[in-house]
Amino acid sequence: xxxxxDRSAGxxxxxxxxxxxxxxxxxxxxxxxxxxxxxxxxxxxxxxxxPTFSVSEIKNKQRRHAMFLKLKEEKRKQxxxxxxxxxxxxxxxxxxxxxxxxPKTIENQRIYDETTVNPEDxxxxxxxxxDEFSAYFSRLTNPKVLITTSDRxxxxxxxxxxxxxxxxxxxxxxxxxxLALKRVIPQCVSRGFTYVMVINEDRxxxxxxxxxxxxxxxxxxxxxxxxxxxxxxxxxGKDPTEHVPEVILNNFTTRLxxxxxxxxxxxxxxxxxxxxxxxxxxxxxxDFIFFRFHRYIFKNEKKxxxxxxxxxxxxxxxxxxxxxxxxxxxxYEWVHKRHEMDSSRRKFHL
Amino acid sequence: xxxxxxxxxxxxxxSFCSYKVKTKTQRFCRNEYNLTGLCNRSSCPLANxxxxxxxxxxxxxxxxxxxVERAAFPARMWEKVKLxxxxxxxxxxxxxxxxxxxxxxxxxxxxxxxxxxxxxxRIRKLTLKRQRKLVPLSRKVERREKRREEKALIxxxxxxxxxxxxxxxxxxGTYGDIYNFPIHxxxxxxxxxxxxxxxxxxxxxxxxxxxxxxxxxxxxxxxLSDFEDMNNLKGSSDEEEDxxxxxxxxxxxxxxxEEEKTKAQSKGKAPLKGPIRKKRAYVEIEYExxxxxxxxxxxx
Numbered sequence: 253x254x255x256x257x258d259r260s261a262g263x264x265x266x267x268x269x270x271x272x273x274x275x276x277x278x279x280x281x282x283x284x285x286x287x288x289x290x291x292x293x294x295x296x297x298x299x300x301x302x303p304t305f306s307v308s309e310i311k312n313k314q315r316r317h318a319m320f321l322k323l324k325e326e327k328r329k330q331x332x333x334x335x336x337x338x339x340x341x342x343x344x345x346x347x348x349x350x351x352x353x354x355p356k357t358i359e360n361q362r363i364y365d366e367t368t369v370n371p372e373d374x375x376x377x378x379x380x381x382x383d384e385f386s387a388y389f390s391r392l393t394n395p396k397v398l399i400t401t402s403d404r405x406x407x408x409x410x411x412x413x414x415x416x417x418x419x420x421x422x423x424x425x426x427x428x429x430x431l432a433l434k435r436v437i438p439q440c441v442s443r444g445f446t447y448v449m450v451i452n453e454d455r456x457x458x459x460x461x462x463x464x465x466x467x468x469x470x471x472x473x474x475x476x477x478x479x480x481x482x483x484x485x486x487x488x489g490k491d492p493t494e495h496v497p498e499v500i501l502n503n504f505t506t507r508l509x510x511x512x513x514x515x516x517x518x519x520x521x522x523x524x525x526x527x528x529x530x531x532x533x534x535x536x537x538x539d540f541i542f543f544r545f546h547r548y549i550f551k552n553e554k555k556x557x558x559x560x561x562x563x564x565x566x567x568x569x570x571x572x573x574x575x576x577x578x579x580x581x582x583x584y585e586w587v588h589k590r591h592e593m594d595s596s597r598r599k600f601h602l
Numbered sequence: 603x604x605x606x607x608x609x610x611x612x613x614x615x616x617s618f619c620s621y622k623v624k625t626k627t628q629r630f631c632r633n634e635y636n637l638t639g640l641c642n643r644s645s646c647p648l649a650n651x652x653x654x655x656x657x658x659x660x661x662x663x664x665x666x667x668x669x670v671e672r673a674a675f676p677a678r679m680w681e682k683v684k685l686x687x688x689x690x691x692x693x694x695x696x697x698x699x700x701x702x703x704x705x706x707x708x709x710x711x712x713x714x715x716x717x718x719x720x721x722x723x724r725i726r727k728l729t730l731k732r733q734r735k736l737v738p739l740s741r742k743v744e745r746r747e748k749r750r751e752e753k754a755l756i757x758x759x760x761x762x763x764x765x766x767x768x769x770x771x772x773x774x775g776t777y778g779d780i781y782n783f784p785i786h787x788x789x790x791x792x793x794x795x796x797x798x799x800x801x802x803x804x805x806x807x808x809x810x811x812x813x814x815x816x817x818x819x820x821x822x823x824x825x826l827s828d829f830e831d832m833n834n835l836k837g838s839s840d841e842e843e844d845x846x847x848x849x850x851x852x853x854x855x856x857x858x859x860e861e862e863k864t865k866a867q868s869k870g871k872a873p874l875k876g877p878i879r880k881k882r883a884y885v886e887i888e889y890e891x892x893x894x895x896x897x898x899x900x901x902x
Contacts, residue, residue, distance in 0.1 A: 359757065432732050477751060500767050526777050531768065537758035540751050544760060548768055550781050556768050558761060566751055590743065 358538065363599045367507040376510070383511075384469040388446070388518040395519055397423040397447040398440055403430050406456040408481070413451060415482055415563045419532060419545050421496050421521055423449075433462075433577050441466050447519060448577075451476070461567060463515065464577045470585070471577045472515055474541075474567040481563055489547050489559040495528020496521050497545070503536040508586055509602040512541075512569060530561070539600045541567040569602060604670070610649040614641075619648075635666060635680070637710045644706055654700055654707050656685070656714045663692060663718055665699055665711065689719050 307323055310316040342349045354360070369376050380386070387393045397420050399413050405428070417423040433450065440448055445466055452460030458479050464471040482488065499520050504513035516534045529549060535542045545562030573582040586601070593601065613619035622641050623630040629641035637655045638645045647653050651670040656663055665683040672679050683699055685692040693712055700708045771777065 357757070430732075477748070498771075500764060502763055502767070526780055531764065533760070533764050533767075535758055535760055535763060538750065538754040540754045542755065542758060542760060544764070546764060548764075550768075550772060553772060553781075554769070556765050556772075558764055558768075566755075568747070568751075594743075 358598060361598050363596065365506045365599075365601070368505050369507055369510050376507070380510075380514070383514075384465055384467075385514045385518050387467075389514075391522060393446055395422060395447060395521055396445045397449060397519060398445045399423055399425045399449045399451070400428050400436075401450065401458075402452045403428055405451075405453050408456060408479075409451055409453045409458045411481055412458050412479055412563060416449070416451075418492050419497070419562045420519055421494070437464065437466070437576050458565075460570075462577060465515065465518065466576065468575055470511070470515065471573045471575070471582070472512065473570045473573070475570055477566050477568070479563065479565045482561070485560055485564070487559070489561050492530055492545065492547075492561050493528050495525040495530060496523065497528065497530035497532045498524040498526070500531055500533040500535070502533065504602060506602060508569075508572070509536060511572070512602060531558075532562075536602050539568060539602050541569070541602070543567065604651065606649050606651055610643055610646065613648060614643065614646070621648075635668075637707065637714060645710075652703070652707075654703065654711055656696070656711050656718065658718045658722065661722060662687070663715060665696060667699065685715070689715075692719075 307316060307320045310319060380389070388395065399417055399420075401409050401413060405413075413425045417425045428450075433448075437448060447466060448462075448464040450462040450464075451458045452462065454460070458476050461474040461476050462471060463474065482491070497520065499517055501513045501517060504510055513534070520532065529547055531546050531548055533542070533544045533546070535544070542564070543566070544560060544564050546558040546560050548556050548558045550556050569586075570588050571584055572586040573579075573584050575582055593599070611617070613622070619631075619641070621631050621633040621636075623632055630639060631641040631646065633647050634657070635647040635653070635655050636645055637647075637653070643649065647655070647668070651673055652668065654665065654667045656665055658664070663685040665685055667681045667683070668679050669681075672681075683695070685695050692715055696708070696711050696715065700711065772781065
């Protein structure tokens with residue numbers, strides 16, 4: 253009586269052919285425990301699959317799909333049961349339970365980079381004291397930025413330049429007009445600029461950034477993506493004011509990252525005006541540098557609210573060259589080589 | 603012998619010629635020796651036994667000539683004359699070589715030479731200017747980068763990171779005295795407030811009689827019949843007095859902050875959304891606390 257009932261229940265659930273029903277019972281009895289109730293439960297709960305069975309052998313697509321779904325469901329149930337069991341064991345053990353396992357993320361699986369900077373490293377400190385930015389960091393110079401584009405910029409790029417100029421204090425936008433960079437740079441130096449920023453455009457959208465520190469400083473070439481102008485921002489605040497913003501640099505750990513971080517830091521004047529409550533953030537995550545511009549307000553000493561204002565974009569470093577812009581004869585400190593550097597998913601360079 | 607017309611009949615107007623390219627309005631000739639580039643009876647190099655062209659090779663112009671006498675020798679059919687680099691001299695050379703030739707061919711040769719000379723000049727000028735380097739993008743790589751960027755953005759949790767950094771800076775004291783809730787002072791204030799309430803409650807217990815007298819005076823005309831309520835009011839009035847003192851201090855500081863904010867904002871008319879609004883809500887709560895005792899006094 254009960255066996256027939258089981259069979260019909262099993263047959264009713266599965267749209268399957270009769271051959272599936274026969275092997276049903278054998279594994280049920282194997283898997284079931286000593287108590288009769290549990291075997292009944294398991295036979296009712298779902299179809300059990302014989303060990304040599306494979307979903308891909310079924311030719312009919314609908315039936316194959318249905319079988320696959322059932323397979324998935326059963327796997328999920330097993331997983332849940334396993335979890336419950338583990339949880340019970342944890343509770344039972346109480347204090348003696350082994351520590352909870354930390355899930356693996358790309359950040360904690362990252363291959364350790366030997367050029368990671370140790371904060372107390374003397375060599376790094378010495379290098380930083382004598383490199384091209386030492387003048388800025390010892391407060392001898394104030395930043396003055398020239399923003400320009402490639403030839404014949406389209407509207408989006410022009411607006412992006414204008415918004416960048418509001419975000420970065422002491423920034424001036426000039427039209428390119430087909431001038432050669434190598435001729436522009438000495439003129440900038442003579443007029444006291446400390447930075448030249450060239451935004452390259454392709455297909456009406458900014459896609460590259462060349463950032464050149466002027467009195468023979470390093471030149472960094474970035475790929476720009478996901479540019480969002482101010483009017484495309486959701487829930488944004490009013491326009492940024494003239495106050496000098498604060499700067500946040502996150503996650504620049506290696507030597508290369510450190511020098512890029514200093515490159516960004518030297519864009520902004522030294523003393524941020526906290527009255528303005530504006531902050532510009534360069535956040536490095538997996539070699540992508542995210543730029544955001546916010547206005548913050550402290551609600552109490554444990555909570556702060558931020559509101560995004562300015563443009564946002566992401567940068568990816570393509571190359572870092574030692575002198576001022578010279579693509580043919582320049583000495584490259586770091587170049588992104590795709591086949592060497594992109595082969596591992598856990599290796600990052602910044 | 604002179605079978606140009608026959609050839610033209612075979613390949614010409616509506617017939618097939620492998621060098622012919624037909625468009626809606628015109629016929630072009632792809633033959634490299636063609637003088638004008640069009641498919642015409644007079645421009646076809648196959649259908650004219652006496653023909654001449656000007657062609658350029660690596661920046662030098664050459665005059666090619668074909669005559670009937672050499673029609674039987676295809677290997678030597680075209681006579682190649684190197685023209686001078688000087689444009690005027692080259693024109694003279696053409697005139698000299700094509701002395702008694704038909705006017706059409708002479709004229710077209712000179713026109714072609716002119717055009718070639720012009721574009722050679724242009725090439726030389728452009729190579730001196732900046733060359734645009736086209737870097738090919740691999741679609742697969744671009745898609746991969748885009749996806750990785752999205753994942754990195756999710757992993758970055760930017761808002762949290764920024765907020766954390768700002769709070770760290772506040773704790774370290776980089777902001778100085780701008781914000782009036784540095785932790786230690788706040789805690790001290792909290793402790794002080796607790797001490798005061800404790801001491802006052804202790805006084806209440808020691809001298810209950812005088813307190814009751816005061817309460818009775820105030821609430822003679824009140825409609826409250828519940829003594830429980832009166833006790834509650836007593837207790838709450840004490841707390842409210844402390845809260846009032848604190849709130850007054852905080853309000854002053856907040857007013858100062860607000861003034862600073864309005865100065866900071868270039869347009870002070872419409873307030874900032876979001877955070878400022880929440881700040882205001884906080885202030886309103888204090889107002890509500892203040893008004894309760896005022897209402898009581900009105901009742902009396």
